[in-house]
Amino acid sequence: MGTLAINKTGTSHNVEDYNFNLTGGKILANEVFAITGTHPGNPYQYQAIRYRNSSGALATGYLFIDGFPALISNFSPVSTSSFYDYSTGGYSTFGIWNVRRSTNVYGPDGVSIHAVVNSGGQVAGPLDAQTGQSHPDWLLVKYFKQSGGSWIPMYQQTGGATPNGFAPIGLEYGSTMSTLSIYGV
Structure with missing residues (x-):
């Protein structure tokens, strides 16, 4: 199982592929995404995610989180x-x-x-x-x-x-x- 999160940093963050190449995807400020795990080669700095890309399709990738604790803020209930x-x-x-x-x-x-x-x-x-x-x-x-x-x-x-x-x-x-x-x- 994973968890839902929201980017509360106030800035956008690039999404990378398995080999740490930029995919062109971004997690924008206040955007919701799902954390599905960690990167096998760098589990402390990268989270595996599922997100909505700029084309409106669901996509997967990796998000660099080291130094950005507000990037994985909880998807808070009402x-x-x-x-x-x-x-x-x-x-x-x-x-x-x-x-x-x-x-x-x-x-x-x-x-x-x-x-x-x-x-x-x-x-x-x-x-x-x-x-x-x-x-x-x-x-x-x-x-x-x-x-x-x-x-x-x-x-x-x-x-x-x-x-x-x-x-x-x-x-x-x-x-x-x-x-x-x-x-x-």
């Missing part, structure tokens, strides 16, 4: 709340993110749709904005609710089959908080 965590058997604090447009919540297989959260709804998941391994731009979801509704655990929604679902954050629409399908602050 609020937090305590829920029962079916995967641990106790209560945990989860982040809550808003939903801008109708969004599917998929099962761990990335194919089965377990819920559709409409515009105005919310999703809740780990505070560090964990993502899927196969789809690093999909937020891990433990609970969801429709606008004005009650929280529904994914464990209940799947009949006890899994405590997690995954919701695409909407990088196909843009990579800033004002364009994503799922957003925080």
Whole structure:
């Protein structure tokens, strides 16, 4: 699994390929991207990422992070709340993110749709904005609710089959908080 991040440095940063060559891609100020791991040859200075490139397509590359702690700021939720965590058997604090447009919540297989959260709804998941391994731009979801509704655990929604679902954050629409399908602050 990975995590979602946002560039809070105030400047853009170049994306490089596996051999440390510039790709032409950039992570702009306040742009959201997914951290998928580290560079095998330089794990302390480079993060493997998935991002929206200038053509609007999802792309992968490596981001030099040494000396730029604000470059990998958390994809912060709008609020937090305590829920029962079916995967641990106790209560945990989860982040809550808003939903801008109708969004599917998929099962761990990335194919089965377990819920559709409409515009105005919310999703809740780990505070560090964990993502899927196969789809690093999909937020891990433990609970969801429709606008004005009650929280529904994914464990209940799947009949006890899994405590997690995954919701695409909407990088196909843009990579800033004002364009994503799922957003925080």
